[in-house]
Amino acid sequence: MAEQFFSYQHLFNFTKSIFKKIGCNAVDADIATKALLSADLRGIDSHGIARLSGYVRLWEAKRVNADPRVKIIHETPSTAVVDGDKGLGLIVAPFSMQVAIDKARRVGTGWVSVQNSNHFGIAAYHGMMALQHDMIGIVMTNASSTVAPTFSVDRMLGTNPICVVVPAGEEPAFVADLATTTAANGKLENLQRKNQPAPLGWVQDMNGNSSTDSNELKKGGALLPLGGDREHGSHKGYALGAVVDIFSALLSGANYAPWVPPFPAYLAMPAVQPGKGIGHFFGAMRIDAFRPAEEFKMHMDKWIRGFRSAKTVKGHEKVLIPGDPEREMEEKYKIEGLPLLESVVEDLKKLAGKFDLPFS
């Protein structure tokens, strides 16, 4: 498929204008735009500007409140529950991560569970807020159900990512951000667009048989938990996805399991809603609540260099540190501009037309 390149600034101005058009104030529009476009910059294009029209459709369906009163509804010295007031997750998440950071500053760590929110883009963006404070950042979110637990044909969990961000010294930070499935849904969608099969272990059909059909989800199939099948540890991926659901939604009062609202606005809301909106979880741990930050970072550098210099399997150039590919992508895209698929460009042009804005 053809791609077109756009400067970050161009996409930033456009996206911010759209968020303002739907009723975000200037500060919120700025925050939401940075969060959304961080996905494109880091090469996770499934979660970036390609979803902008989807966010707008959620607003049109009155599922997103563009002017939310995001607030703490319960707290202790190290914890809080935040009500996102149906706001964009792109705004609710930075607010909540900041609450975690503030608590960590005072008592060593901060832990925030969030209800009544929407999709927040990529977890790593929010987790990386911790870095400038010499803190470890932890981010999770649940999502609408696409994943079958081990031995089941029912979709009971979302791709429920876990993100852990750790500061280093001279080395770049450690940034792990992973869906608790064998492959993220975005990767499957890429194969669908190209009409290519999926590797075994990514999806199952509606009867629970392994399948290489990348369109299996549309036919009643499901994504598989990390591990793929029982013999290869899918019960572990299932357990990790479950933990994300529990921390994000059962602690906060959001919807969980198969009852999480879907991202596409055209899909019906689940009939049962045991909570409010979707749920997130944020953690911040001050390094010097454990040991001096400089000492820790020196050891993180040693850790990272140890892995970087590990002997590779023949045919592979180097051992990667979590976050390496995305950071390299970001360095490249900042210079070369961001590549958008033709279909995404068309979608943005339609969006521009709807709000009487220029996009070229």
Added chain:
Amino acid sequence: MAEQFFSYQHLFNFTKSIFKKIGCNAVDADIATKALLSADLRGIDSHGIARLSGYVRLWEAKRVNADPRVKIIHETPSTAVVDGDKGLGLIVAPFSMQVAIDKARRVGTGWVSVQNSNHFGIAAYHGMMALQHDMIGIVMTNASSTVAPTFSVDRMLGTNPICVVVPAGEEPAFVADLATTTAANGKLENLQRKNQPAPLGWVQDMNGNSSTDSNELKKGGALLPLGGDREHGSHKGYALGAVVDIFSALLSGANYAPWVPPFPAYLAMPAVQPGKGIGHFFGAMRIDAFRPAEEFKMHMDKWIRGFRSAKTVKGHEKVLIPGDPEREMEEKYKIEGLPLLESVVEDLKKLAGKFDLPFS
């Protein structure tokens, strides 16, 4: 292989006597015995009494201090670093988990990183200490390196388990306890004993090729991170194992990565030692630091029942909740007694002889 059944009380008395013989006081011997045998009760026999002689050999090699002064060496309201003073992890871990629980009682959550410790048995035993306080328990530990990160032939990480324990209401607690590898080393050892091949995706040979040889570790091969290979998400298992290493050892000042001391006393200590002993990480989160415990438990029951009643793949009877198999094992073994392999019984008899104790 032939098995012999023993009552829990019989094994308890014997194990406690051994711990007292190596110099543990009566209270510590009791704590260590309960922790060790919880593995056998829960069917994780690789981590239970089969390792008793291994712990004794570590003590003989002066790598275990049977009378440690376990203490907090740094703390904030929600965090602590504990120095295990080379004690048995079986004692250091319950001490540290209690510190986490005490902090959670005061400020909502407690997080404890531990240096200078040894192997602690199964993580779930320590995590389950949180349940009686209506808290979520989190436990991690690093271990000597047997696992190659994605694209590498070097063993850089241990099987580094993650355990999360969540209280429910009428339903039994959710207890996830998982090595961040495709399969735990204990499962591989079972195949070795039976001279059976391993499924592809569990191990690689010394050149990094997938292998079905269950003896591959003895030939310079390595265990594979959860996911098995890059296409199936091994970089995620690697990242999770890395997080466990960082939280357990880099926050505390324990050894990490390939420099973690091995469990078998006959193996040489790593030449480089950037820290002290092995490291653990413990967390406790008070449920009512987020929402009323009764409300949370009602939703956990709904969550659990939702999964239990999910439609199964043909040929499978039910969808399991993490912790189900181990709990069922424990109920059975408490009545029927614990099965020990002949080789384990022989080993215990030798141990009995060494300390002039009866074992039959």
